[in-house]
Amino acid sequence: MDPAVPQPVSSTSPNLDQCARRACGFGSMDDLVTSSLLRTELNSFYQGDHQSAAAVSLLRLLSALDVLLALPSESSGVHAGNMQLLWELLSVEQALTIIHAPSLDVDLMQSFGPDKRLGDMLDGISALRSATGEAQVESLALLESRELGPLQWWLAADVLSSVCVILRKDIYDGVLRLFAKRREQTPLPSFQINSTRVVSRGPSSFDAGSTAEAEARIASTGLSVGLNSSPTMPLVVSDAAVRADRTLRSPWLAPRDFQPEITWRIDDLKQLAEDLFRWPSGQPVPDVLIWEHPEMHGCPVDANGHAAQFQASFVHGLAIGQPFS
Secondary structure: OOOOOOOOOOOOOHHHHHHHHHHHOOOOOOOEOOHHHHHHHHHHHHOOOHHHHHHHHHHHHHHHHHHHHOOOOHHHOOOHHHHHHHHHHHHHHHHHHHHHOOOOOHHHHHOOOOOOOHHHHHHHHHHHHHHOOOOOOOOOOHHHHHHHOOOOHHHHHHHOOOOOOOEHHHHHHHHHHHHHHHHHHOOOOOOOOOHHHOOOOOOOOOOOOOHHHHHHHHHHHOOOOOOOOHHHOOOOOOHHHHHOOOOOOOOOOOOOOOOOOOOOOOOOHHHHHHHHHOOOOOOOOOHHHHHOOHHHHOOOEOOOOOEOOEEEEEEOOEEEEEEOO
8 A cells, every 4th residue: 555655855854755745645746635536545545454444544534523623713714615625525534434444323424415514514523523432532643644544634724725725735744844843842851960850770768778677667567568569679769859840741752552561569459458547656658558559540449459450442443441340
């Protein structure tokens, strides 16, 4: 589905140019993006890979809906002619999603046709987005745009001119604008040395002391927390780390389909809770013991004192974690 990438048409980096090319397709930059051209290129793109087509067609539809719902009102510049073109393109995406990723809402989705007035089109877009479920789709990472196939027309929806047309070049430029916007919104962290941003790798004032001292304190309480629990482990977080400025955002894009695995080190979490409630008066409870309990992180604990396990369920193709019953 991925033909050879042509020569760049701008002074952008090769990787960005390749990404923009994949998003707009590999035809002439002067091609008019019409519903018929969109259907032809997407049918070719989806051919032979039904599993990927289901996910991609749904992501394309949701991405387009989210962009259209964020457009300004007609009084701010979105005219009926512009919306008519966007609606025709959206109808193609909708029809292909019904084919490749059928859902329980297919009847509702099919009730929207291309012949609509402006108000009806806006209402239809909102209703169609609601029909796809409550799951929210975050903005896709720039370099992942190549996975959504050609003619990602919604990337040019916010710059439609009065002539009410979208060129392949408009989509290419939309990728460049998206990249520039994200680069502005993601500042690189400062490497200036600051005493409040230095994280010590040695013992800190939060350390409870030696392992032997920690074991002695646990033994003196008569509690059932085992030696594999956190009080016997030296802490490595310093005062400076606690005071550190945490407002800086990471310059790296969030990983896609990130699935963390959490291991709880205490076997009986109900007993841990009881031990914490019975902690001797006047003795501080170690923070690490409190945060060892899953409910401190919003995770449920079953009747046997074990952290609930999760399984993957799917809502219109989007995985959502659900606890086992």
